[in-house]
Amino acid sequence: MEKDIVIIVPAYNEEKTIGNVIKGIRDNIQSTDIVVINDGSTDMTENVARKSGASVINLPFNLGYGAALQTGFKYALRHGYKYAVQIDGDGQHNPSFLPSLIGEIKNGDADVIIGSRYAGGRGYDAPVLRKIGMKVFGIIASFITGQKITDPTSGFRAINDRVIRFYSTDIYPVDYPDADVIIMLHQAGFRIKEMPVDMNPSLTGKSMHSGLMPIYYIFKMMLSIFVTLLREPIRDKT
């Protein structure tokens, strides 16, 4: 039994996809703990997830993607897991890459492994504006961290226990944790590594980036990166 790993699946109204996601995880790693963070869903997400054999943490109301994820990290911290993998509940991330992601984090060369759509010259179909956005933030993140970051928005990541502890504190930005988190991790002295993965277009078609959200997103990310650079680096105390 691989009891030192927990797979964290944040889900908000994903009853159609969550079952397959959990099954996909199970098909690839037989015995690991899967915890679904049900972020105040109004559909059958909880039941479907439970039936598929995952433990479920129900948040009393919708907190948003980042806060749901952080709940998973806090859970991992409380239960002393050594590694945690985050994977989205909408079926966007392909679970067949889980074993290699876990293998890579266990290797110990890095504290964070980011599953990247673009690493290794791969492509991914996304709306033009999003592609530009990802590219720009990728360039910014690469520039600041001094290493190539091709997919800063990827929510398919594996982390070790030091990062779990880091993520469980108040410094974790809970609304859109992506490029700014990478910079924060870098400032705190963690080693980041990208690994090529394939991703499906989101099956449910809903995205957190719709309507006016992209504009807010760009603004928030710029501000967040800017103030992160202004702050004293938060050194990992372990």
Added chain:
Amino acid sequence: MPLRQQIFAILISIGIFVIIIELVRKRRLREEYSWLWLLTGLILFVLAVWYDLLLTITYFIGAGLATSTLFFFGLVFLILINLYYSIKISTMANQMKDLAQEVGILKSEMKKSVKESESQSVKEL
């Protein structure tokens, strides 16, 4: 300042004072917040009684009319109060998030331990 204006301003500031004290007495407003409002009432009162002070400030900041001084500082005050509330709301949102996460985790653990103790007692039977 015309006498009528002065009396009106004094009445208003006294009114604010009374309302604040009453709200604190009924525990509808926490003492923590009341000082801000009491200060507002006090400043209003001082400016109404001491018109020369208002004129001096007006001259000092280079405003044309005493009334625009009042409006300007009134606006600045409102902006600052809103900022103060934004800070408070941010703090509370953060605390609420932490609480919600904690509740979620604790509930799931409780469920698990209830299940375990149930299966335990079934075994014992």
